[in-house]
Structures are given as C-alpha cells and as structure tokens.
Amino acid sequence: MASISDSAWLARAISLLEADVQRSADTHLIALSLPALHADGIDLYLKDESTHPSGSLKHRLARSLFLYALCNGWVHEGTTIVEASSGSTAVSEAYFARLLELPFVAVMPRTTSAQKIAQITFYGGRCHFVDRADEVYDEAAQLARQCNGHYMDQFTFAERATDWRGNNNIADSMFSQMAHERFAVPSWIVVGAGTGGTSATIGRYLRYRKYPTRLCVPDPVGSVFAEYHRSGDAGLRGPGSRIEGIGRPRVEPSFLPTLVDRMIEVPDRQSIAAMQLLSELLGRRVGPSTGTNLVGMLQIAAEMRSAGERGSVLSLLCDAGERYLATYHDAQWVEQTFGDCSAERQQLDALLHR
Structure with a gap:
C-alpha cells in the first residue's frame, strides 16, 4: 500500500504533467503551397510537431x-x-x-x-x-x-500509453484543425514509424470515428516494418534505418500492422532530398524523418493525380532540422554517408511542379 507521502508525490507529479498540457498550445497545421497539385484538386498538409516545448512529436x-x-x-x-x-x-x-x-x-x-x-x-x-x-x-x-x-x-x-479514444490525442487534433479546409476529411494520413505508437493511435482513431481516411506508413531502407507488414513474421531482423528516429532493426510490439493500409519503402537518398526540398519550401530546416513522410505524401499525390482523384493528404513535421546541423544538413556529411542526392531531388521536384 502506498504511503501518504507517496500518494502526495504522485498527485503532484500528475498535476505537473496536466499543467504542461495546458501551458502548451496545440501545434500548427501547415498548408503546403503547391499550386500545380492544388489546381489538380490535391492539397498537402503538415502538422508541425516541432513546436512542442521539447521540440518534436x-x-x-x-x-x-x-x-x-x-x-x-x-x-x-x-x-x-x-x-x-x-x-x-x-x-x-x-x-x-x-x-x-x-x-x-x-x-x-x-x-x-x-x-x-x-x-x-x-x-x-x-x-x-x-x-x-x-x-x-x-x-x-x-x-x-x-x-x-x-x-x-x-x-x-x-x-498502450496513448489514449486513442480521447479528445487530446494527435488524431483528434488533426481532424479538428482540418475542419474548415477544402477537403476536411483527408484521403490519406502519412506517418513514419519508430515505435509505431503514432500510427497505432491514428489507425485506431480512424476506425473508432468511422472515417474513410486511409493510413500509410513510409518506411526507410534497413527497417523491418515494411517486410513485417507483408509477411507477418514478427521474428524479422534487419540492419536498422539510417534515417534517425524512424524504422527499426526488429519488429517492435507497438507497431500494429493491422491498422496500416499501406507501406511505402523509401530509399535514403529520397528522404534526404525531400528533407532538403521541404526545408527550402518552408524557409526553415526540417528533420530527415519529415523528408521520409514527404516522399510518401508525394507518391500518393502522384497516384491520386493519375487516377483523377481529388482530396487532401496529411502528415507530420516531426522535428526541426537544427537538431541535425552537423549531419543531415551538412552537405559533406550527406555526400560521405549517402552519396549524391541530386537525381532524387530532380525526381521530387518533377512530382511537385508538373
């Protein structure tokens, strides 16, 4: 049985966490300025999680x-x-x-x-x-x-820790902020997976609220999640991802493949090129996992355009690029680690502007 002092400390600790919620305004929803896609009836959005007090999703x-x-x-x-x-x-x-x-x-x-x-x-x-x-x-x-x-x-x-039914999770915030947009209910939500907790929260919420929105997880090379989604083999092992923050060398208990409608395997150079492209588009640096998300968004947008579909695609800006100044935002380090990303950059530019 907990002592009176233990109970008092616990009550104070929970109060401090609740106060942090109240002090932190909701993160912003960014509508990407992409005239060519917009003219074809496709809108892309990023929920900017980098503005949290500790700087990330x-x-x-x-x-x-x-x-x-x-x-x-x-x-x-x-x-x-x-x-x-x-x-x-x-x-x-x-x-x-x-x-x-x-x-x-x-x-x-x-x-x-x-x-x-x-x-x-x-x-x-x-x-x-x-x-x-x-x-x-x-x-x-x-x-x-x-x-x-x-x-x-x-x-x-x-x-397990995130309340996917409640009114304070990331999925609920996404749909509240999309309410007055041209396509208020997204056709797709695109989120990378590290633990799998965010994709699980969003996937459950979509079903609970009966939304037709589909969930896509872009997975970097070296991660086992995409193969796990295909095979169902929970014993898979891999080298792990070189895109910091997402992808894993083993199947994690929090990644629930039954909630994911689609996986897209993303080469590293595409992630880096997309990170660079988005940083220029926004006028501020973003992290590499956000680049992976953008690759998934652009692939889905290209497929929607080819099929004559209209709608919105929503993803996350996971963290700021200032955390990666000596690595992913350093041209020499990128060249030595991943090689020349110029061809991938040209391909992504073409998807945006054709």
Whole structure:
C-alpha cells in the first residue's frame, strides 16, 4: 500500500504533467503551397510537431509514457528513468524527468546527433552509448535493474500509453484543425514509424470515428516494418534505418500492422532530398524523418493525380532540422554517408511542379 507521502508525490507529479498540457498550445497545421497539385484538386498538409516545448512529436509520447508509468505504480519519487532511444524520445523524456525532478538516463547509439545529445544533457539527463542500434534494449533494461530504476520501454508501451479514444490525442487534433479546409476529411494520413505508437493511435482513431481516411506508413531502407507488414513474421531482423528516429532493426510490439493500409519503402537518398526540398519550401530546416513522410505524401499525390482523384493528404513535421546541423544538413556529411542526392531531388521536384 502506498504511503501518504507517496500518494502526495504522485498527485503532484500528475498535476505537473496536466499543467504542461495546458501551458502548451496545440501545434500548427501547415498548408503546403503547391499550386500545380492544388489546381489538380490535391492539397498537402503538415502538422508541425516541432513546436512542442521539447521540440518534436515525441513530446506527446513522453508525457503519455510518464502518465502510464505513474498510474501503474512503476515510478515513485526519486526513481531513475531509463530509456532506449535514438534521440527525440530521450530529449522529451529528459524534459519531463526534469519537470518531476527524477534522474534520467538515455541509452542510444553513438551515431546519435550531437544536437540531441546536448539537449538531453541540457535537461539534466545522462547519455549512455552503445555501438549498435539493436543493443539499446538489453542495455537499458540492465541499467534500470542495476539502479533499481524504471525502464520506460517506449517500443513496448507506446501504443498502450496513448489514449486513442480521447479528445487530446494527435488524431483528434488533426481532424479538428482540418475542419474548415477544402477537403476536411483527408484521403490519406502519412506517418513514419519508430515505435509505431503514432500510427497505432491514428489507425485506431480512424476506425473508432468511422472515417474513410486511409493510413500509410513510409518506411526507410534497413527497417523491418515494411517486410513485417507483408509477411507477418514478427521474428524479422534487419540492419536498422539510417534515417534517425524512424524504422527499426526488429519488429517492435507497438507497431500494429493491422491498422496500416499501406507501406511505402523509401530509399535514403529520397528522404534526404525531400528533407532538403521541404526545408527550402518552408524557409526553415526540417528533420530527415519529415523528408521520409514527404516522399510518401508525394507518391500518393502522384497516384491520386493519375487516377483523377481529388482530396487532401496529411502528415507530420516531426522535428526541426537544427537538431541535425552537423549531419543531415551538412552537405559533406550527406555526400560521405549517402552519396549524391541530386537525381532524387530532380525526381521530387518533377512530382511537385508538373
């Protein structure tokens, strides 16, 4: 049985998380200015999740994971929080750990961007590095056992922690903001998958609200999600994605393929080219996973145009490009890591303007 002091701390912790919701205005919906597509009756939108206090879509997930852990009795005053993360989830969890005055450790690959590492340490978190992406799980669990802490395990609990029926999730916000647009109910929603929590939330919400909107997950090369969607083999293993924040080297429990209408496999150079194109279109940098989303949007838009279909396609601007200045937004690093992306850029430009 919880003591009076434990109960008081828990009540205060939940109140602090609820206050964070009230302090944070909803993220903006951006209508992309694409005259050629618009003239053909196709509108593209991005919900800008980079404006959250911790800078990414993962702010929503981190808050839900903390609430879930608190209400399950897994986290108490002084509990060390441990997470396996390639960056953005760790940044957001570090933000909330500081809010609740809890120690935080992020287990991540050494290749994680320096800007994300700096943000985690800014919020008081500590970074623990591993050599390969598939090592983060066991290392995080072991660290949590060693310090008698709690392994948050976003990859297992993302789809369980988010309330997909409620009026405060990302899907509900999307449809509320689309209400006065030319095509208020999107033909497609396009979202990449890291944990799979966002696609699960949106997919469930679409069914619950009886919307005809279809859900597409663009998956970067190296990830196993697309093959899992085809085969149903939960034992798949792969090298992992080089597009930071999405794709996984193994099938994650929170990725639910039954909710996804379509997967699009996206080559890395297309993701980078789309990231560059969108950054120029918006006049500010976006992250590489947003580039992957845009590739999926443009492919669907091209197919709608060819079929004479009209409608809207909605996706997410996951985080800002400032987190990737030394990597994905550095021309030399891109050339050395991915090669020349100019051909892919020309192909995407053609989809936009023909």
